[in-house]
Amino acid sequence: MTTYTATQARSNLYRLIDQAS
Secondary structure (H helix, E strand, O other): OHHHHHHHHHHHHHHHHHHHO
16 A cells, blocks of 8 residues: 555656646
């Protein structure tokens, strides 16, 4: 579950960066 949360947070971070670009 911890790994899933970490992966989800990472994906969310990349989404924010993608939107900012």
